[in-house]
Every structure is written in C-alpha cells, then in structure tokens.
Amino acid sequence: xxxxxxxxxxxxxxxxxxxxxxxxxxxxxxxxxxxxxxxxxxxxxxxxxxxxxxxxxxxxxxxxxxxxxxxxxxxxxxxxxxxxxxxxxxxxxxxxxxxxxxxxxxxxxxxxxxxxxxxxxxxxxxxxxxxxxxxxxxxxxxxxxxxxxxxxxxxxxxxxxxxxxxxxxxxxxxxxxxxxxxxxxxxxxx
Amino acid sequence: xxxxxxxxxxxxxxxxxxxxxxxxxxxxxxxxxxxxxxxxxxxxxxxxxxxxxxxxxxxxxxxxxxxxxxxxxxxxxxxxxxxxxxxxxxxxxxxxxxxxxxxxxxxxxxxxxxxxxxxxxxxxxxxxxxxxxxxxxxxxxxxxxxxxxxxxxxxxxxxxxxxxxxxxxxxxxxxxxxxxxxxxxxxxxx
Amino acid sequence: xxxxxxxxxxxxxxxxxxxxxxxxxxxxxxxxxxxxxxxxxxxxxxxxxxxxxxxxxxxxxxxxxxxxxxxxxxxxxxxxxxxxxxxxxxxxxxxxxxxxxxxxxxxxxxxxxxxxxxxxxxxxxxxxxxxxxxxxxxxxxxxxxxxxxxxxxxxxxxxxxxxxxxxxxxxxxxxxxxxxxxxxxxxxxx
Amino acid sequence: xxxxxxxxxxxxxxxxxxxxxxxxxxxxxxxxxxxxxxxxxxxxxxxxxxxxxxxxxxxxxxxxxxxxxxxxxxxxxxxxxxxxxxxxxxxxxxxxxxxxxxxxxxxxxxxxxxxxxxxxxxxxxxxxxxxxxxxxxxxxxxxxxxxxxxxxxxxxxxxxxxxxxxxxxxxxxxxxxxxxxxxxxxxxxx
DNA sequence: TATGAATGAGCCTTCATTCAT
DNA sequence: AATGAATGAAGGCTCATTCAT
Numbered sequence: 001x002x003x004x005x006x007x008x009x010x011x012x013x014x015x016x017x018x019x020x021x022x023x024x025x026x027x028x029x030x031x032x033x034x035x036x037x038x039x040x041x042x043x044x045x046x047x048x049x050x051x052x053x054x055x056x057x058x059x060x061x062x063x064x065x066x067x068x069x070x071x072x073x074x075x076x077x078x079x080x081x082x083x084x085x086x087x088x089x090x091x092x093x094x095x096x097x098x099x100x101x102x103x104x105x106x107x108x109x110x111x112x113x114x115x116x117x118x119x120x121x122x123x124x125x126x127x128x129x130x131x132x133x134x135x136x137x138x139x140x141x142x143x144x145x146x147x148x149x150x151x152x153x154x155x156x157x158x159x160x161x162x163x164x165x166x167x168x169x170x171x172x173x174x175x176x177x178x179x180x181x182x183x184x185x186x187x188x189x190x
Numbered sequence: 191x192x193x194x195x196x197x198x199x200x201x202x203x204x205x206x207x208x209x210x211x212x213x214x215x216x217x218x219x220x221x222x223x224x225x226x227x228x229x230x231x232x233x234x235x236x237x238x239x240x241x242x243x244x245x246x247x248x249x250x251x252x253x254x255x256x257x258x259x260x261x262x263x264x265x266x267x268x269x270x271x272x273x274x275x276x277x278x279x280x281x282x283x284x285x286x287x288x289x290x291x292x293x294x295x296x297x298x299x300x301x302x303x304x305x306x307x308x309x310x311x312x313x314x315x316x317x318x319x320x321x322x323x324x325x326x327x328x329x330x331x332x333x334x335x336x337x338x339x340x341x342x343x344x345x346x347x348x349x350x351x352x353x354x355x356x357x358x359x360x361x362x363x364x365x366x367x368x369x370x371x372x373x374x375x376x377x378x379x380x
Numbered sequence: 381x382x383x384x385x386x387x388x389x390x391x392x393x394x395x396x397x398x399x400x401x402x403x404x405x406x407x408x409x410x411x412x413x414x415x416x417x418x419x420x421x422x423x424x425x426x427x428x429x430x431x432x433x434x435x436x437x438x439x440x441x442x443x444x445x446x447x448x449x450x451x452x453x454x455x456x457x458x459x460x461x462x463x464x465x466x467x468x469x470x471x472x473x474x475x476x477x478x479x480x481x482x483x484x485x486x487x488x489x490x491x492x493x494x495x496x497x498x499x500x501x502x503x504x505x506x507x508x509x510x511x512x513x514x515x516x517x518x519x520x521x522x523x524x525x526x527x528x529x530x531x532x533x534x535x536x537x538x539x540x541x542x543x544x545x546x547x548x549x550x551x552x553x554x555x556x557x558x559x560x561x562x563x564x565x566x567x568x569x570x
Numbered sequence: 571x572x573x574x575x576x577x578x579x580x581x582x583x584x585x586x587x588x589x590x591x592x593x594x595x596x597x598x599x600x601x602x603x604x605x606x607x608x609x610x611x612x613x614x615x616x617x618x619x620x621x622x623x624x625x626x627x628x629x630x631x632x633x634x635x636x637x638x639x640x641x642x643x644x645x646x647x648x649x650x651x652x653x654x655x656x657x658x659x660x661x662x663x664x665x666x667x668x669x670x671x672x673x674x675x676x677x678x679x680x681x682x683x684x685x686x687x688x689x690x691x692x693x694x695x696x697x698x699x700x701x702x703x704x705x706x707x708x709x710x711x712x713x714x715x716x717x718x719x720x721x722x723x724x725x726x727x728x729x730x731x732x733x734x735x736x737x738x739x740x741x742x743x744x745x746x747x748x749x750x751x752x753x754x755x756x757x758x759x760x
Numbered sequence: 761t762a763t764g765a766a767t768g769a770g771c772c773t774t775c776a777t778t779c780a781t
Numbered sequence: 782a783a784t785g786a787a788t789g790a791a792g793g794c795t796c797a798t799t800c801a802t
Contacts, residue, residue, distance in 0.1 A: 002765045002801055024302045026216035029792060040767040042795075051793065107300040110293065110353065112214040118357070145369060148354060149347070153373050156346035157339070164338055167305065179335065183343050187377035195782095220776060230784040232778080241776065382780055382786045404682045406596035409771060420788040422774075431772065483680065490677040490733070492594040498737070525749065528734060529727070533753050536726035537719070544718060547685065559715060563723050567757030600797055610763045612799080621797065 009047055011037045013058050017104045025108055030054075056117050059108065062101045067126050069094030077128070079136040081185060087132075088154060088181050095162055106163060142188045153187040199237055201227045203248050207294045215298060246307050249298065252291045257316050259284030267318070269326040271375060277322075278344060278371050285352055296353060332378045343377040389427055391417045393438050397484045405488055436497050439488065442481045447506055449474030457508070459516040461565060467512075468534060468561050475542055486543060522568045533567040579617055581607045583628050587674045595678060626687050629678065632671045637696050639664030647698070649706040651755060657702075658724060658751050665732055676733060712758045723757040 015036035020028045030051055034041040048054040070087045077083060095102040108114050133150055136142045142150065158180055165172050172180070205226035210218045220241055224231040238244040260277045267273060285292040298304050323340055326332045332340065348370055355362050362370070395416035400408045410431055414421040428434040450467045457463060475482040488494050513530055516522045522530065538560055545552050552560070585606035590598045600621055604611040618624040640657045647653060665672040678684050703720055706712045712720065728750055735742050742750070 002763095004765065022302060024215065026214075026218075027302065028216075030794080031792075041793085042767055042769095043765080045794070046765065103300065110297040110357075112212065112217065115357070143373075145373070146366065148351060149366065149370055149373065152347040152350040152354075152370075153343075153377065156350040157342040157377075160342040160346040161338060163300065164342075167308065176336065176339065180339055180342075183333075183335070183339065183377040187343065187347075187373040219774080221774090231776085232784055232786095233782080235777070236782070382784095384786065402682060404595065406594075406598075407682065408596075410773080411771075421772085422788055422790095423786080425773070426786065487680040490673065490737075492592065492597065495737070523753075525753070526746065528731060529746065529750055529753065532727040532730040532734075532750075533723075533757065536730040537722040537757075540722040540726040541718060543680065544722075547688065556716065556719065560719055560722075563713075563715070563719065563757040567723065567727075567753040599795080601795095611797085612763055612765095613761080615798070616761070 004046070008037070008039065008043070011039075012044060012047060012054070013061065016054060016058050017062075017100050021100055021103055021107070025111055052113060055113060059105070059114055059117060060121060062105055065098075066094065066101065066105060069098075071128065077132060079132060079139055079141055081141070081189070083132070084136075084154070084185065085181060088158070088184070091155065092158060092162070092177065095159070099162075099166060103163070103166065106159065140190060143190060145188060150188050154184050157184055195237070198227075198229065198233075201229070202234060202237060202244070203251065206244060206248055207252075207290050211290055211293055211297070215301060242303060245303060249295070249304055249307060250311060252295055255288075255291065256284065256295060259288075261318065267322060269322060269329055269331055271331070271379070273322070274326075274344070274375065275371060278348070278374070281345065282348060282352070282367065285349070289356060293353070293356065296349065330380060333380060335378065340378050344374050347374055384426070388417070388419065388423070391419070392424060392427060392434070393441065396434060396438050397442075397480050401480055401483055401487070405491055432493060435493060439485070439494055439497055440501060442485055445478075446474065446481065446485060449478075451508065457512060459512060459519055459521055461521070461569070463512070464516075464534070464565065465561060468538070468564070471535065472538060472542070472557065475539070479542075479546060483543070483546070486539070520570060523570060525568060530568050534564050537564055575617070578607075578609065578613075581609070582614060582617060582624070583631065586624065586628055587632075587670050591670055591673055591677070595681060622683060625683060629675070629684055629687060630691060632675055635668075635671065636664065636675060639668075641698065647702060649702060649709055649711055651711070651759070653702070654706075654724070654755065655751060658728070658754070661725065662728060662732070662747065665729070669736060673733070673736065676729065710760060713760060715758065720758050724754050727754055 012033065015033045016028070019032045019036060023032070030044060031041050033054075034044055037044075044054065048057065070091050072090060075083075075086065109118075129151070130147055133142070133147050137144050161172060161180065202223065205223045206218070209222045209226060213222070220234060221231050223244075224234055227234075234244065238247065260281050261267075262280060265273075265276065299308075319341070320337055323332070323337050327334050351362060351370065392413065395413045396408070399412045399416060403412070410424060411421050413434075414424055417424075424434065428437065450471050452470060455463075455466065489498075509531070510527055513522070513527050517524050541552060541560065582603065585603045586598070589602045589606060593602070600614060601611050603624075604614055607614075614624065618627065640661050641647075642660060645653075645656065679688075699721070700717055703712070703717050707714050731742060731750065
C-alpha cells in the first residue's frame with residue numbers, strides 16, 4: 001500500500017496558483033492543474049473533495065501564510081515607528097518573494113466563491129495587529145483612527161504599487177520603498 | 191436604428207456586469223447574459239465578435255467612465271488642496287453610486303484577459319492628472335514623488351475601504367470620509 | 381430560426397430503448413443515445429432536463445402506451461369470456477409487435493429510479509380494467525378474487541412466456557397461445 | 571484459511587445485493603460494495619476477476635439457491651396435488667424469507683450481462699422438476715402442456731404478486747395465498 | 761493476503777458559438 | 782436584424798481496475 005504523499009498537496013497548490021494566475025480563474029481547470037502537478041486528475045480528488053474545496057483550502061492556506069508574514073519570531077512588538085517599519089518591510093519582502101501567492105490572493109479576494117470563505121472564516125489581519133494599533137493609539141504614536149483606516153493607509157498603497165510594478169515588469173527602488181513607507185507613516189502618525 | 195443599437199449594447203453591458211459580479215467571472219455565461227438582457231444569445235454576436243470582445247469592450251467602457259469620474263466640467267483645476275479634495279470626493283461619489291461597475295473593475299483588473307487590454311490601451315489615470323501632479327510638485331504643494339506613488343496614497347486606501355465596507359454591508363460615515371482624505375493628503379503633502 | 385423538431389423526441393426515445401436493451405441500464409450513456417439518434421449529446425438537453433428526466437419520460441410514455449394496448453376503439457366491453465380473450469390477445473399482439481418497449485418496461489420496472497416514478501404516478505392497469513373485473517365478479521363470470529390476483533393469473537404467465545421465447549429466439553405457436561389463454565381463464569373463472 | 575475466504579465471499583455477495591437493490595445496477599460500484607463488506611476494493615479482486623465476474627458468480631449462486639428452494643430433503647416426490655402444493659409453498663417461503671435475493675434475481679434476470687450467463691449455463695428449473703411434470707402428465711394429474719407453460723402458470727402469478735406486495739409494502743394473507751395456489755393449480759390440472 | 765493510493769477512460773452536463781429561418 | 786435550435790469541445794467528477802507496499 002502506498003502512503004498518501006504530503007508533498008502532493010503542496011504540488012497541487014503550486015500548480016493551481018500557476019494555472020490560475022496565468023489563465024485566470026475561469027481559464028483554470030482541474031485537468032490543467034493535474035497536468036502541471038504531474039498527477040492524474042482523479043488523484044486530486046483523493047486530496048480535495050472537489051474544485052471548490054481545492055480553491056477554498058488553497059485560498060485559506062495562502063491567506064494565512066500572508067497573515068503570518070508580518071511577524072518574525074524574535075520581533076520586538078513595542079509600539080514604535082521602528083516596529084511598524086519592520087512589520088511593513090516584512091510584508092513587502094513576503095509579497096515580493098511570494099509574488100504568485102500575493103497576486104493570487106489579490107486577484108481573487110473578491111470573487112464570489114472567496115467572498116463566502118471570507119465570511120465563513122475570519123481571515124482579516126490578526127489580533128496582534130489590533131493590539132498593536134490600540135497601544136499605538138493610546139501612546140499617541142498614531143492618530144485615533146478606525147483600525148481599518150490605519151491598515152488601509154499602511155498597506156493599500158504598497159500593495160497597489162507592487163502589483164503595478166509587477167504588471168509593468170519594473171521594480172521598486174530601495175529609496176522609493178523607504179519613501180513609500182514614510183508617506184504611509186506620515187498619513188497615520190501625528 | 192442607431193438609438194436602438196445603443197440601447198441594446200447598454201443592456202448587454204448592464205447584464206454582463208450583473209452576472210459577473212454575482213456569479214463570478216467563471217460562473218458567467220453568454221446565455222445568462224443574454225437572458226438577463228432579454229435578447230437571444232445569437233443577437234449578442236451581432237454586437238460583439240465573441241465573449242472576449244464583449245468583456246474587453248465592457249472593461250474599457252467602464253474604466254474610461256471611471257477615469258472621467260474625477261472631473262466635472264466647471265471644475266477649477268488650479269493646484270490647491272481644495273482641487274485635490276474635489277477630485278477625490280468626485281471619485282468617491284462615483285464609485286459609491288456605481289458600485290457594480292467599480293467592483294467589476296476592481297475584481298477583474300488583474301485577470302489575464304484584462305491585463306492584455308491594459309497593456310494594449312493606456313487606461314491609467316489620464317493626462318490631466320499627470321499635469322496636475324507635476325504642477326503641484328512644482329508649486330511645493332505636494333512632495334516630489336513618483337506619480338504612481340502619489341496616486342497610490344491618494345486613492346488606494348479609499349478604494350480598499352469602500353470595497354471592505356461593501357463586503358461588510360456597512361457604510362463609511364462622513365467624518366470618517368473626511369478623515370480618510372486628510373490622511374491621504376497628509377501622506378503626500380508637505 | 382429553426383423549429384424544434386417533434387420527431388426528434390421520438391428518435392431519442394427509440395435510440396434510448398435500443399441502447400438500454402442491448403447494453404443494459406448501466407451500460408447506457410447519453411452519448412451512445414445521441415449517436416444512435418444522429419444528434420449531438422448537447423441537443424438531447426434541449427428536449428430533456430437530464431438523463432433521469434429522459435428515462436422517466438421514456439418509461440411513462442412506454443408504460444402508458446402499453447396500458448392503452450389492451451383496448452381498441454370499437455371494443456365491446458361487456459363482461460364475457462370473449463371480451464377477456466380479446467383484451468388478452470390485444471395485449472399479446474402489442475407486446476410481440478413492440479417487443480423492445482415490452483422488454484424495456486419489464487427489465488427496468490424494478491430499478492430504483494423507476495420505482496420512484498411508479499409511486500409518483502399511478503401507472504397500474506387502468507380503471508376500465510377494474511370496472512370490468514368487478515362486473516365479471518358480480519355476474520359470477522369469474523371468481524371473487526382480489527383484482528391483483530386476477531390480473532396476475534391473466535397476464536403474468538403470458539408475459540413470462542413471451543420473454544422466455546424471446547430469450548430462446550423461439551416463437552409461441554398459435555395453438556399454444558390459445559392453450560395459454562385457456563389455462564389463465566380456467567384459473568380465474570368458475 | 572479456507573473458512574476465512576468463504577466468509578469474505580459471502581460478505582461480498584451480501585454487500586453486492588444490498589448495494590444493487592438499493593441503488594440499482596447503475597448506481598452500484600465496486601467501492602460501495604467494498605465499503606459495505608468492510609474490505610478494500612483491491613481485496614475484491616483477489617476473490618473475483620472483475621466486476622462482471624462478481625456479478626455473474628453472484629447471480630449463479632443466488633439462482634441455484636433458489637432452484638434448490640423448492641425441494642426439501644424428506645420430501646415425497648410422488649406426483650400428487652399435495653406434492654405440487656408443497657413445492658409451491660417451499661418456493662413462496664424461500665422468496666419471502668430471502669426477499670433481497672429474490673428481488674435481485676427478478677430485477678436483473680433480463681439485463682444483458684445476465685442474459686449471457688443464462689445462455690451459457692442452464693439455470694432453468696431443474697431436471698427433477700421436469701421429471702415431476704412428465705409423470706404428472708402421464709398420470710393425467712395435469713394437462714399435457716409444454717413444461718414452460720406449466721411452470722409459468724404455477725409460478726409467474728405468485729412471483730408477480732410477491733413483488734407487487736413488496737413494492738406496496740403490504741403482505742399476502744394466508745387465505746389469499748391458498749387461493750392463489752388453487753388458481754394456479756386449476757389452470758393446469760384437469 | 762490485504763490494502764489504500766493512484767489512474768485513464770468515460771460519464772453527464774454546459775458552454776461559446778454557428779445555423780437556418 | 783433577430784432568434785431559438787443545434788453542436789463540438791471541454792469541464793468536473795466517478796469508476797473499475799492496478800500499483801506498490
């Protein structure tokens with residue numbers, strides 16, 4: 001008896017992202033994913049109930065990895081500008097190093113299937129984030145704004161710019177990167 | 191005869207957006223669009239070459255309407271904070287009043303089909319915008335940043351927040367709205 | 381615009397019976413039926429919702445034709461042995477002349493799908509039959525038995541024998557046929 | 571080891587009948603049968619060549635058990651009405667006590683696969699039956715009819731009625747049972 | 761022997777598109 | 782110009798069967 005291969009799930013995920021990113025959600029098919037994973041279409045159904053299940057689990061996995069990308073183990077979470085900058089740069093590093101996953105999440109965050117998942121699970125920014133925001137507000141480091149507003153000014157611009165750079169096949173220079181963070185920081189700090 | 195044609199095209203556009211937004215890109219089909227437009231599938235092919243052509247033209251139409259949404263005829267385009275605020279609020283008003291079109295554009299701006307269109311045409315923010323940015327930079331109203339960076343800090347946060355509000359079926363309060371603009375403005379101005 | 385072809389339904393029915401009888405219920409497939417009907421598989425779905433719907437309608441149609449086979453227009457329905465013999469022979473003639481339909485009904489009368497149909501509709505022998513049985517009992521022509529028991533002795537033997545003859549590729553001789561009816565008649569008459 | 575094998579075969583048979591009767595021939599699958607037998611699909615293939623082989627052997631086994639059901643060891647096979655009644659009641663008892671097997675045989679006796687088996691083997695009523703019929707004819711106990719005709723009048727009605735009762739979830743009363751036999755007997759006796 | 765993993769073939773169904781009126 | 786009918790190709794999924802342990 002063969003053993004269920006754990007690596008297979010990873011392969012399927014990778015193939016799925018690749019197919020979807022290059023051919024779009026509607027251009028993706030189980031057989032294309034199977035072919036790229038080098039397995040039979042039927043085998044996918046040993047690891048996932050059906051296509052929806054595969055996409056759901058894939059999205060949840062990628063979203064949660066991205067959620068963890070802000071933080072590193074040895075990180076000092078005191079509420080200082082330096083902490084925010086570190087989080088922000090961690091995030092930037094993650095999305096540039098995992099561009100495929102990032103694009104996948106951004107592209108399909110709003111498709112109906114994924115919408116249902118977002119409502120089912122809570123895949124928003126994690127509690128640690130909220131605590132940090134609250135503390136920073138208390139300490140008058142940042143302005144007393146709704147957390148969503150803070151988050152949007154911190155991350156929406158860089159996400160937008162990374163996608164744009166990718167689309168134009170250009171890169172963001174280091175000085176620009178610093179500049180972008182400074183702008184974001186300025187928008188929410190006193 | 192011209193009038194009738196135009197009306198039909200509009201109906202098809204409206205139906206297409208509706209179907210796609212509610213059932214996703216992959217859940218959309220020509221016959222569903224036809225049914226919702228109250229015409230025969232075959233008739234769509236008198237107005238559009240094929241599905242891709244329909245989607246392309248639809249996207250271009252919506253994107254260009256959105257591009258125009260920033261400006262109103264009687265607008266004073268002098269480079270002042272007031273002008274930026276007016277542009278910004280025009281945009282906000284447009285996307286909330288045309289949520290369907292906005293969601294459609296946001297959802298599918300990154301799908302492979304649309305990508306090709308973006309590269310073919312130039313659907314970015316219009317020349318007027320660029321002129322305004324340049325003038326504002328010259329006049330030291332805003333910092334000397336890349337136009338993309340300026341644009342991203344001005345509009346990415348509000349776009350993110352509008353989508354989020356829509357997803358949560360909540361609304362942005364007027365004070366919050368002002369606050370959001372002030373943050374964006376702060377990020378790019380001196 | 382082409383008109384929906386009424387003959388097509390008939391063709392599909394004929395093909396379905398042929399495929400099912402020769403390859404069994406489980407060996408039947410929409411594409412085989414389509415091929416034998418000389419149409420595209422997709423076209424079947426313009427006439428029937430799905431496979432179940434096709435089989436249901438096919439069964440109901442055949443069963444109802446068979447139900448009508450006992451009677452002819454000019455028939456005298458007085459309760460005499462001659463009437464019973466006429467009914468019986470009509471039935472015999474029908475099943476031998478429509479062997480395919482008969483075999484189809486017999487083979488699949490007990491399959492789960494059909495079971496559900498039988499319960500939904502009432503496809504048993506018709507009211508006219510029941511009236512005739514009751515009258516014959518009142519007039520002491522046949523014994524006072526449950527209608528099902530009467531029906532079973534009248535028709536189960538000949539049905540069995542027709543199927544058996546078909547399986548052996550033999551035929552029932554006319555004297556045998558008369559004999560069979562006489563036996564059946566003896567079993568229920570005084 | 572032999573014992574264990576036999577037990578497994580029995581389990582497979584039981585599971586197969588159960589699955590087929592409840593989900594139909596086309597709804598049955600090797601994995602469903604395996605699951606219900608509490609063994610792996612692969613194991614079935616150690617006991618049977620393939621699905622057809624399983625079904626064939628299952629049918630032959632059930633048919634032969636049913637063939638034996640008419641007779642009991644201590645039975646007096648003299649050609650009298652009492653003997654016929656005893657055979658008939660044995661058969662009735664068997665099919666009511668082994669309804670699943672009976673339904674299975676009746677349902678699929680005419681399916682193409684089984685047809686081939688019937689022709690290959692001779693699974694008809696056994697030689698003993700034929701002898702009894704011949705003797706009874708010689709002794710003028712029953713009429714000089716073809717054996718098939720005799721058999722059909724003796725057993726087709728009760729088989730039909732048992733299936734019908736099962737379908738309607740009703741039972742045949744004892745007086746009715748006696749009556750049914752008497753009718754059958756009348757139809758073939760002088 | 762016994763098994764769960766793996767698979768190519770095939771099934772039902774839908775789709776974008778064309779046909780014929 | 783407009784349409785409902787028609788279709789080949791493709792999609793998701795399951796199945797009987799084999800593999801590898």
